[in-house]
Amino acid sequence: MYQRIDGAAWRHIYIVGDLHGCLSLLVDNLRRVRFDSRVDALISVGDLIDRGPDSLGCLRLIGKRWFFAVRGNHEAMALEALATGDSALWAINGGRWYSALSEKAKQEACTQLAKARDLPLVIEVQSRARRLIVAHADYPASRYQWQQPLDEHAAVWSRARINRLLAGEEGSIAGAEAFYFGHTPLGEPLTSGNLHYIDTGAVFGNPLTLVQVQ
Numbered sequence: 001m002y003q004r005i006d007g008a009a010w011r012h013i014y015i016v017g018d019l020h021g022c023l024s025l026l027v028d029n030l031r032r033v034r035f036d037s038r039v040d041a042l043i044s045v046g047d048l049i050d051r052g053p054d055s056l057g058c059l060r061l062i063g064k065r066w067f068f069a070v071r072g073n074h075e076a077m078a079l080e081a082l083a084t085g086d087s088a089l090w091a092i093n094g095g096r097w098y099s100a101l102s103e104k105a106k107q108e109a110c111t112q113l114a115k116a117r118d119l120p121l122v123i124e125v126q127s128r129a130r131r132l133i134v135a136h137a138d139y140p141a142s143r144y145q146w147q148q149p150l151d152e153h154a155a156v157w158s159r160a161r162i163n164r165l166l167a168g169e170e171g172s173i174a175g176a177e178a179f180y181f182g183h184t185p186l187g188e189p190l191t192s193g194n195l196h197y198i199d200t201g202a203v204f205g206n207p208l209t210l211v212q213v214q
Helices: 023-032 055-059 073-084 088-099 103-116 152-157 160-166
Strands: 002-006 013-016 041-044 067-069 122-127 130-135 178-181 190-192 195-197 210-212
Touching: 013 023, 023 055, 055 088, 055 103, 073 088, 073 103, 073 152, 160 190, 160 195
Parallel strands: 002 122, 013 041, 041 067, 130 178, 178 195
Antiparallel strands: 013 210, 122 130, 190 195
């Protein structure tokens, strides 16, 4: 459920919002910041796939030494569909790209999605005496603690906390300096207290948010 990254192992660390198949947009953003995969790291808030033009290309990022990701609800839907054979929910949420693949490409997609099953729900980054937390939808607790048991469904799906923030409440979670989430597409990044929501709906034609945290 948890993965820890030592910031001392990397020059720069970036966190990127939901990709949803927008690989070329990610590449453009990484070029702009002169990302160097030999010394820099990229962390995804999840939802690599669906809706956009290159879901398979985004899946190919899994396993690269410089790339880290938490599991998003779209990865969860894909895994559920492949496990049960019922792809209706996945299809209506952008999963039709899979059925359009060649058999060889489907095999590759299945191999990469199998790796997505092992993605953590929470990534902790230790960076220069700061603790940064990445999850897809929420860290469903009032305080962060390493290896604390969590409601897995809430971590991947819940919008309860961001809905409260959008209604005007202030928000924070104890136990870390900053938390980064995706899942809910917004017109621009939202910050409340130490909570940062960075899915800006790149797949819908908006900018892709890339945040440098080290």
